[in-house]
Amino acid sequence: MISKILLKSPAKINLCLQVLSRRPDGYHNIKTIFERINLYDELEIRNIKHDKIKVSCDNPAIPGGENNIVFITAKLLKDDFNIRSGVSIHIKKRIPHAAGLGGGSSNAASVLLGLNRLWDIRLGKRELIKYAKRIGADVSFFIENSPFALGTQRGDKISSLGIKRTFWHVLAVPELHVSTPLIYKSFAKYLRLTKPPFNTKIILRALNSGGPDEIRPFIFNDLSLVSARRYKIIAKIIESLKNYGLISGMSGSGPSVFGLSETKKHAERAARNLSRFKKLRIFVAKTC
Template sequence: MEWRTFYAPAKVNLCLHVEARRADGYHELCMIMQKVSLADTLDICVEEGHGIELICGQVPLAPGEENIAVRAARLLLAAQNLTRKVTIRLTKKIPIAAGLGGGSSDAATVLLALNDWLPHPVSKEQLAELALKLGADVPFFLQNDTVWARGIGERFSVVHVDADYCLLLVNPGVPVATAAVYGGLTPEDFSTCAVVDRIAGLEALCGYLHNDLERVALQVQPVIAAVKNVVTAHGAQGVLMSGSGATVFGLFAAESDAVRAAESIRQEHDWWCEVVYVA
């Protein structure tokens, strides 16, 4: 029995513009997505037999609901026309339903791990198709770079961010349902952004910070506004809600300033805080 260890990084949306609602219910997006150093750990074992088992006491599931990492393993095995027993031991570090893409990253990591491990790997294009079947954010986690994501989040182009910074993530401990946030959008919330291939400097990057989901998310969880104000007050050069929330991130040029801010916020509020770096 062989176990291998893999890491599934979180992401932030440095900008998120909702351009339009599509006839199929999805939305056209224009956003910058970036991986950060915070990561879940997946220990995976593949052996002869059948069945997929997830070991994780940190992710509550409704009756009949299946974890997205298990669905990813099932899809990949079917694509390779294989039967194997797969055991996934998942240790969560990324907050759940927090706008950081934890579940999507877990699923993408399973796809990448098994595709490399098993004897009949599918192409990158096929892997991307499988990822999109699992969720709109999953294809991003197959990418190696900071990217512009367009369409529903499945079309990518690299953006070079020439800036030195770290990020302070702050989550107030309240979940936000992504579907509820998108469902509350109106055409007045929609916007777009010019896609560039390079952003030079932290000040320029801060100029891109924008999230069309914030209005609805703040209605669902008003505490997000308080988090943004607190992170700003502790010296962040730019502050934004990531994804559909409720996590807020602040950009800091100096790691020491971010660490001090995290320590102060932990003392002042019962909020989860983590200083992270571009992955």
């Protein structure tokens, strides 16, 4: 019987994100294209004798108790399948917290996958995605296990996209706390605006084989209308990356900004160029 599992938990970016309407459940219907990138947290999941769930993290800003999405995920499986043993989960955090990069959602997906093996629950992909939807909107993307995917409804209805391409990115994360519910609430006044058509086939063609000029129109994020106006540093980073020749956008509700490049060298040079900004975490990552 397996007693311990080590997992890498990747980040994501939203290459494009369109907000369509407010839902009766309080969430919003969106269309987005996710890209999985090789910026990872690391999770150690192991069985323990005591009938408890223990969650710890090397980042003190991450709560370790019942409010942690990883704890919630483990308890959901433990209760549903009447698991008598306990589990200890330690998170080695590298993905910036609450930054629009899906770190918590990815950790939850890793716990679903890890405990499915550790506790020999034997859930198939369809069942795992049902659990993912109960936990959070982005969790399903990480269960899908695809480098690129289309997300619709809350962003939790996932369709893999056959993009056979690797992009390089410089990621810039300001030291800001951005409240996703507040950004969506503030976006309400923009919902009445006429939206350009979200043509997945055209976007897919551009991402698969287009050059920068073909890709650029499809890197957008409706929520930046709020976040980049509320937090001027976001707008300044986006503009700086564009001036350096990268295709730039914001991920999620922010504050993370990415610059898309076809080469690692270009991304690394752009990363060095961002060093003039204070209190900025900078990463170079690629599609994975």
